[in-house]
């Protein structure tokens with residue numbers, strides 16, 4: 001375990017990631033990389049360079065991707081894997097994680113989240129503020145569960161899907177990869193095709 005953390009992405013999502021890392025009290029030093037060279041600090045933390053220079057920091061730093069867009073986060077994460085980077089999991093101290101929950105590297109679990117037992121969360125996911133994922137869910141890679149979204153038991157969410165703020169998914173349902181579920185939407189049957197879905201219950205647009 002390294003004593004320094006480098007976060008790629010210093011904007012909105014990166015700030016919350018940094019805040020969680022600070023509250024975890026695990027790293028002595030936290031810095032950002034960001035491709036916007038005009039940003040020198042964010043949330044009081046120094047931006048020390050651009051992401052193309054990440055290879056310079058592999059020896060000393062654990063590295064986390066603080067980018068909200070699912071496809072971009074996947075791309076940067078996969079580059080880090082090819083570079084053999086040390087990628088942690090970030091869990092806010094006020095999140096509740098049940099027994100037999102598995103959370104893969106590069107995922108952040110934010111304040112007020114509840115993840116119940118026997119759920120698996122893949123790599124590079126965002127489990128955003130105050131959301132809940134109940135028992136036996138399977139969340140694949142690079143998924144974003146937005147603030148206040150609620151997933152009942154035994155839900156499966158495919159790669160890169162984004163569940164909007166306050167959305168609800170009933171139990172025993174599958175949502176395929178590359179879906180966008182709108183803010184406040186309610187999913188009551190399987191979603192088998194990639195696309196954007198809104199409303200109560202959801203319809204594709």
Ligand SMILES: CC(=O)SCCNC(=O)CCNC(=O)[C@H](O)C(C)(C)COP(=O)(O)OP(=O)(O)OC[C@H]1O[C@@H](n2cnc3c(N)ncnc32)[C@H](O)[C@@H]1OP(=O)(O)O
Pocket residue numbers: 128146147163164165166180181182183184185196197198199205
């Ligand atoms: C910490 C954070 O900030 S995390 C981020 C949290 N943010 C979110 O969760 C945002 C979720 N995003 C949404 O809900 C978006 O509206 C999306 C992805 C569903 C759709 O976005 P777009 O593809 O750009 O659709 P667009 O805005 O053009 O809307 C298309 C139509 O759907 C309607 N619509 C869009 N979103 C919704 C929604 N959530 N519920 C109901 N209707 C909606 C629009 O009113 C519009 O209707 P119209 O054609 O009759 O005028």
